[in-house]
Amino acid sequence: MKKDKTFTWTSKKGSKIEYILGCEYRAAYDEVIDDGWGGTISHESKIIFTTKVSANNSLLFKIDCGGDVLRDAATGYITMTDEDVTANGERYYVASHRSDGVLCIITMPEDIYNNIARAMSDFENSFEDIVERKAKKLENEKAELGKFIEKAEKQNWLPTNAEYAAWRKNYNNVMNEGGEGYIPSCITKEALENAKLKLEGLKGEA
Numbered sequence: 001m002k003k004d005k006t007f008t009w010t011s012k013k014g015s016k017i018e019y020i021l022g023c024e025y026r027a028a029y030d031e032v033i034d035d036g037w038g039g040t041i042s043h044e045s046k047i048i049f050t051t052k053v054s055a056n057n058s059l060l061f062k063i064d065c066g067g068d069v070l071r072d073a074a075t076g077y078i079t080m081t082d083e084d085v086t087a088n089g090e091r092y093y094v095a096s097h098r099s100d101g102v103l104c105i106i107t108m109p110e111d112i113y114n115n116i117a118r119a120m121s122d123f124e125n126s127f128e129d130i131v132e133r134k135a136k137k138l139e140n141e142k143a144e145l146g147k148f149i150e151k152a153e154k155q156n157w158l159p160t161n162a163e164y165a166a167w168r169k170n171y172n173n174v175m176n177e178g179g180e181g182y183i184p185s186c187i188t189k190e191a192l193e194n195a196k197l198k199l200e201g202l203k204g205e206a
Helices: 110-154 161-175 189-203
Strands: 002-010 016-026 029-032 040-043 046-055 058-064 079-084 091-096 103-108
Touching: 002 110, 016 110, 046 110, 103 110, 110 189, 161 189
Parallel strands: none
Antiparallel strands: 002 016, 016 046, 029 040, 046 058, 079 091, 091 103
């Protein structure tokens, strides 16, 4: 899931500044370590912000914030400050690039600053709502699969697909004279196995 929003303004020196705020939700996952021991690293789900800033269509800097927001600039993550820049009293945005330690500072009008801060909050709330709905849907799916498996295991007869197809045909010929009519449903061995596999897979999802 990805979203982005673009902000533009003209600097005091007349440059056209374009600021693209990107936001992406990354689900939790397990990373297998190739160490011969079969170890894994569990990564938690997180919201990652990215920043791309250009002046007069020329890229100034682009930063992936690794999922942390409003951290100190020295850590390499996005930092928005409430302090004022000395020149012209404009608020400023600070970001540092972790790979080479370059510190980038740009000035921006207060309304732009406030709009960016609001967009970051809106993005986070939006993704949190999506994740919450996804979690509820996941729990419902697991509950339904659990009921299905419980019902299957209580059946007196658990046929294969082929066995049930043959039984259906015979039942229909006898009870419905080969026409259309009621035929009792039955969970098959394959359906039960698929349900168990799907439930196991859902247990690993965030």
